[in-house]
Amino acid sequence: MKILSVIILILASFNVNAQDYLTRNGSISIYSHTDLEDVKGNNNEVVSLFNSATGSFDFKVAIKSFHFVKAAMEDHFNDENYMETDKYPKAGFSGKISNMADVNFSKDGVYTVTVSGNLTIKDVTKPVTAKGTITVKNNKVSVQSIFTVKRKDYHVMGQSFVQSKLSDDIQITVNCDYDKR
Amino acid sequence: MFKKRILLIVISSLLALHNFAQDVNLDSLLDAEMDKKTKSETQLTEATFKTGRLINSHTVETAQKGVLDFKLSHRFSATDDGLYDMLGLDNAISIRVGGDYGLTNRLTIGGGRSSYEKEYDAFLKYRLLWQSSGKTNMPVSLTLVSSAMLRTLKPVNDSIKISTVDKFSYAFLALLARKFNSNFSMQLMPTMVINNPSILKDNSAPSKLLSIGIGARLKLSKRTGLIAEYYYQLPDYKLPGSYNPLSIGYEIETGGHVFQFNISNSTGITERTAVTETKNPFNLDNLHLGFNISRVFSIKKPKDYSRFSSNNTQALPAYDTTQVAVVKEKEPIQYTQATFTTTRLINGHTVETTQKGVLDLKVTHRFGKLNTGFYNVFGLDQASMRIGADYGITNRLTIGGGRSAGGLVNPSLKEYDGFIKYKIIQQSSGKKNVPFTVTALSSVMYNSLRETKDIGVKDPVNGGYYTDSSQTVKINNSDRFHFAYELLLARKFGDAFSLQLMPTMVHYNIVPNGSVPNDLFTIGAGVRVRLTPRSNLNFEYYYQLPGHKLPGTYNSFAVGYELETGGHVFQFQLTNSYGTTERTFLHETSGSWGDGDIHFGFNIARVFTIVKPKSDQ
Numbered sequence: 001m002k003i004l005s006v007i008i009l010i011l012a013s014f015n016v017n018a019q020d021y022l023t024r025n026g027s028i029s030i031y032s033h034t035d036l037e038d039v040k041g042n043n044n045e046v047v048s049l050f051n052s053a054t055g056s057f058d059f060k061v062a063i064k065s066f067h068f069v070k071a072a073m074e075d076h077f078n079d080e081n082y083m084e085t086d087k088y089p090k091a092g093f094s095g096k097i098s099n100m101a102d103v104n105f106s107k108d109g110v111y112t113v114t115v116s117g118n119l120t121i122k123d124v125t126k127p128v129t130a131k132g133t134i135t136v137k138n139n140k141v142s143v144q145s146i147f148t149v150k151r152k153d154y155h156v157m158g159q160s161f162v163q164s165k166l167s168d169d170i171q172i173t174v175n176c177d178y179d180k181r
Numbered sequence: 182m183f184k185k186r187i188l189l190i191v192i193s194s195l196l197a198l199h200n201f202a203q204d205v206n207l208d209s210l211l212d213a214e215m216d217k218k219t220k221s222e223t224q225l226t227e228a229t230f231k232t233g234r235l236i237n238s239h240t241v242e243t244a245q246k247g248v249l250d251f252k253l254s255h256r257f258s259a260t261d262d263g264l265y266d267m268l269g270l271d272n273a274i275s276i277r278v279g280g281d282y283g284l285t286n287r288l289t290i291g292g293g294r295s296s297y298e299k300e301y302d303a304f305l306k307y308r309l310l311w312q313s314s315g316k317t318n319m320p321v322s323l324t325l326v327s328s329a330m331l332r333t334l335k336p337v338n339d340s341i342k343i344s345t346v347d348k349f350s351y352a353f354l355a356l357l358a359r360k361f362n363s364n365f366s367m368q369l370m371p372t373m374v375i376n377n378p379s380i381l382k383d384n385s386a387p388s389k390l391l392s393i394g395i396g397a398r399l400k401l402s403k404r405t406g407l408i409a410e411y412y413y414q415l416p417d418y419k420l421p422g423s424y425n426p427l428s429i430g431y432e433i434e435t436g437g438h439v440f441q442f443n444i445s446n447s448t449g450i451t452e453r454t455a456v457t458e459t460k461n462p463f464n465l466d467n468l469h470l471g472f473n474i475s476r477v478f479s480i481k482k483p484k485d486y487s488r489f490s491s492n493n494t495q496a497l498p499a500y501d502t503t504q505v506a507v508v509k510e511k512e513p514i515q516y517t518q519a520t521f522t523t524t525r526l527i528n529g530h531t532v533e534t535t536q537k538g539v540l541d542l543k544v545t546h547r548f549g550k551l552n553t554g555f556y557n558v559f560g561l562d563q564a565s566m567r568i569g570a571d572y573g574i575t576n577r578l579t580i581g582g583g584r585s586a587g588g589l590v591n592p593s594l595k596e597y598d599g600f601i602k603y604k605i606i607q608q609s610s611g612k613k614n615v616p617f618t619v620t621a622l623s624s625v626m627y628n629s630l631r632e633t634k635d636i637g638v639k640d641p642v643n644g645g646y647y648t649d650s651s652q653t654v655k656i657n658n659s660d661r662f663h664f665a666y667e668l669l670l671a672r673k674f675g676d677a678f679s680l681q682l683m684p685t686m687v688h689y690n691i692v693p694n695g696s697v698p699n700d701l702f703t704i705g706a707g708v709r710v711r712l713t714p715r716s717n718l719n720f721e722y723y724y725q726l727p728g729h730k731l732p733g734t735y736n737s738f739a740v741g742y743e744l745e746t747g748g749h750v751f752q753f754q755l756t757n758s759y760g761t762t763e764r765t766f767l768h769e770t771s772g773s774w775g776d777g778d779i780h781f782g783f784n785i786a787r788v789f790t791i792v793k794p795k796s797d798q
Contacts, residue, residue: 005189024214045218047211060207062215079403090211 019052019105019180021141026176028061032151037165041066041077048176050143055100057115057143059174060092082156088122095128103134110135115145121154132174145174219315226312229322229360230368232439232475233281233289233306235396236410236428237447237455238370241322241358243308244283244291247481252279252293256448256471265631269470271586271595273564277450282480287311295450296562302451304328304352312360326354330451335556351375352452363400370394372412374457390457391418392425404434408441412456419457426459441473517608520618520673521681523750523786524571524579524602526707527721527739528758528766529683532620532671534604535573535581538792543569543583544785547759552777560781563589567761569598572791577604585761593630598762600624600665608673622667626762630656657691664688665763671707681707685723687764693731701729703767709743717743719752723767730768737770752784 026046032039043066048059063085068074078085095117097103103111116129132145151157151170158166230240233250244250254277258269266272279293279302292303310323330350336343351374358368371393378388394412401407408430414423430443446463449455461467521531524541535541545567549560557563569583579602587594606619664687671681683705692699705723712718719741725734739756757773759780760766772778 024210045214047207047214049207058207060211062211065215090208092207 020049021052021178022049022181023047023176023178026059026174026178028059028175029173030066031171031173032167032169033171034165034167039068039073039166041068041074043067046174046176048143048178049181050097050178052100052103052105055097056095057097057117058092058094059176060090062090064089081159084122091119091121093117093119093128097132097134103136105136105141108137119149121149121156124154126153140177140179142177143174147172222315223313223317224315226314226322226360229312229358229366230398231406231432231434233291234441234473234475235368235398235408236430236441236443236445236471236473237426237450237452238368238394238396238410238412239304239306239324239326239354239356240368240396241308241324241356243287243289243306243324244281244477246283246286247479248283249478249480250281250283250291251476251478252277252281253474254279254450254471256297256445256450256469258469259466260444260468260470261466265629266595267584267586270568271566271588273588274448274469275450275454276562276564281306294558295454296558297449297454298332298334299556299562300330300332300334300451300454302328302330312358321357321359324356324358326352326356328352328354328452330453333556347377349377350453352456354452365400366398368394368396370396370412372452372456374453376453386420387418389418390420391415392456394456398432406432408432408443414457422460423457424459424462426455427463439473439475441475443471443473444468445471514609514613515611517610517618517673520608520671520679521709522717522743522745523752525752525784525786526681526709526719527741527752527754527756527784528737528761529685529705529707529721529723529763530602530620530622530667530669531681531707532604532618532669534577534579534602534620535571535788537573537576538790539573540789540791541571541573541581542787542789543567543571545569545761545782547756547761547780547782549589549780550772550777551755551779551781565591565594565759565761571602577607578602583761585765587759591759594760594765595629596626596762596765597629598624598626608671616672618669618671618673620669620671622665622669624665624667624763626663626665626764628656628661628663660691662690663764665767667763677711679709681705683707683723685763685767687767689764689768697731698729701731701768702726703729705767715745719743719754725768733771734768735770735773737766738774748787750784750786752786754782754784755779756782 024047025044026048027042027044028046029040029042043061045065046059046061050057063078063083066074066077068077077083095115098114098116100113103113111134113132113134114129115132116127118125119128128147128149130145130147132143135142135144148169148171150168152168230242233240233242233244234252255273256275258266258272258274260268262269273296275295275297277293277295279291281289281291283289287308289306291306292301294301304326306324306326308322308324310319310321312322313319328351330352332348353373355371356368358366360366372391374390376388376390392412392414394410396410397408399407410428412426414425424446426445426447428443428445428447430441432439432441446461446467446469447455447459448469449458521533524531524533524535525543547565549557549563551559553560565585565587567583567585569581571579571581573579580600581602582597582599585594585596585598600622602620602622604618604620606615606617608618609615665685667683667685669681669683671679673679685703685705687701687703689699689701703723703725705721707721708719710718721739721741723737725736735757737756737758739754739758741752741754743750743752757778757780758766758770759772760769772780
């Protein structure tokens with residue numbers, strides 16, 4: 001009996017601090033810079049979830065929701081030479097914020113965190129580590145992070161004549177405002 | 182006791198499950214969000230057709246706001262003469278140059294000029310209904326077009342007076358289309374063409390001509406498709422002796438352009454000529470090849486990410502058509518790349534050779550003389566053409582060939598040419614310093630004009646032939662051949678300036694008289710001056726050595742403006758030579774700059790990779 005009560009109390013205690021934060025319209029932008037051309041795309045329909053107790057941090061995006069100012073650029077981004085959106089409609093990240101304990105969700109402030117996990121783009125999953133910030137203000141939580149990936153690691157190749165207009169390093173900027181779930 | 186235990190186990194497992202149940206399935210959440218967005222917004226159906234024209238007919242598509250859709254169309258003479266006149270390509274019956282401009286996404290204004298009967302046209306097009314799904318469901322698109330056409334061709338007999346009012350025709354169309362799925366779209370085009378009754382040759386012919394057209398597009402791949410168009414003229418509302426036009430085509434969309442190649446029994450491009458004035462039925466004797474090229478230019482940049490029509494395909498970034506390999510800095514020898522932009526300067530070759538495994542397609546036109554005035558659009562109504570290609574066997578060895586036709590500028594010119602070109606020395610710096618690039622060229626030209634007692638020239642306007650019986654032509658087979666040998670010597674002086682010298686020898690098997698040698702020597706000079714990273718100004722002059730000139734000819738001088746964009750090199754030029762092979766432009770230039778015998782012309786070069794290079798360059 002006693003053991004069972006202890007078990008129940010322990011299980012119940014897991015509920016206390018565990019808080020999910022969810023957003024359905026987070027923002028992720030991608031940026032490539034070369035002397036000849038800048039490529040910028042924006043996605044405002046990112047779905048993301050993180051848990052303040054376990055530190056788990058995930059986001060998922062629909063590739064079709066990346067928008068570019070030039071229609072031709074958006075068209076090409078989705079075609080068989082780049083993202084192959086028909087085959088791989090989504091991309092995502094699944095990982096953990098390693099120093100979640102440093103963040104005090106009840107106190108306003110800007111906290112520096114490190115996220116590491118697996119980034120999946122098309123059919124490739126690769127480990128990624130990035131620095132980011134969690135901002136707590138008036139009970140609202142937002143996450144920002146900027147990191148760079150090598151597009152060729154994920155088979156985002158492009159035709160031969162665009163190589164000089166497209167950087168190998170793509171800068172990804174994450175900016176999401178979360179609500180308590 | 183027993184009950185308490187079960188209760189505790191149940192509570193604890195529920196608590197445990199609660200912890201796990203906090204996992205959210207992001208995948209299905211994303212799907213749910215996307216679904217909600219789709220249902221809450223109206224998605225306008227994009228790209229029912231690739232562009233604003235199917236083959237001759239307008240489609241429901243309007244140009245995007247602030248975008249100019251440049252349109253070029255050609256309809257050639259009949260294919261029934263086979264390869265002799267390149268399936269009719271030697272003679273264009275009608276060429277239309279025009280543009281469509283989007284005032285708003287639904288309202289397009291446009292116009293153009295066709296060389297057939299020298300007809301100007303202007304139209305206004307409004308998309309009344311736009312097929313959509315999501316919040317608002319609209320099954321079809323409906324676009325209204327109202328157009329006016331003006332013939333300016335002067336009658337052959339000056340005594341026939343036609344008042345300006347009578348030269349106008351009008352067309353009104355209601356285009357109804359549906360995109361059934363991403364591969365198949367169909368359109369109905371009830372059309373009314375109005376001519377002025379006083380000009381009709383046959384008084385019983387109606388002035389209001391009614392027809393119902395049907396068109397369809399079937400996609401074969403993301404960028405290519407089959408297109409077809411047929412107009413059924415209502416029996417009491419058609420011109421006597423006219424047939425219903427049927428056109429079948431193939432379209433390719435690439436890099437901001439839509440190319441459509443078609444075959445039809447009709448030769449016109451505007452509503453009046455294409456729909457109501459088809460002179461022959463659709464059978465093997467009366468097929469005409471044609472093409473349409475559309476290219477969009479953004480005049481006003483879009484402000485934000487939202488768009489309604491995927492027709493706004495802007496230029497792909499340009500690239501150097503000599504396919505410059507990225508020079509690794511560690512390499513001790515830096516070979517000079519791109520002394521010139523492509524393998525031709527204006528009329529003549531440059532030292533550049535085509536990269537290994539690459540096919541460089543070349544289209545060249547030389548139009549009539551500028552001094553033929555505005556009526557003939559400064560020579561644009563007549564053209565001499567060459568189509569050809571260069572292929573890189575290795576980076577230094579190029580093989581190539583082509584076919585030229587004098588068209589209306591010189592109907593007795595039908596010439597094939599073939600050449601081989603080798604880059605002997607390449608300019609380089611670094612470990613090995615070589616100041617020049619030297620390329621050798623050897624070319625053979627074959628004149629395929631038929632040996633006839635009378636020179637028969639096909640009349641592209643009325644069909645049939647007209648003959649010039651003042652000349653009797655007897656052509657020996659050996660007379661048909663000409664040979665050209667060149668040693669091209671060039672130096673690139675930095676990015677801004679390149680200079681080339683072209684000592685040339687052209688061998689004629691037969692010359693007009695004894696005082697002209699069979700081997701004619703010329704020394705040419707060419708210059709490229711860079712204006713912007715993608716455009717240059719080119720000059721080319723060939724000096725025929727004294728005693729090495731055919732009587733009545735001048736030295737060839739040309740000025741060109743060159744633009745490199747999206748895989749193409751466009752060169753626009755002014756020259757006194759109409760010829761497109763070494764023999765014709767070096768030694769048979771019969772016009773002089775001083776007399777205004779200047780021909781406007783253009784070259785288009787486009788590279789295709791046939792054999793992919795093994796290493797990542």
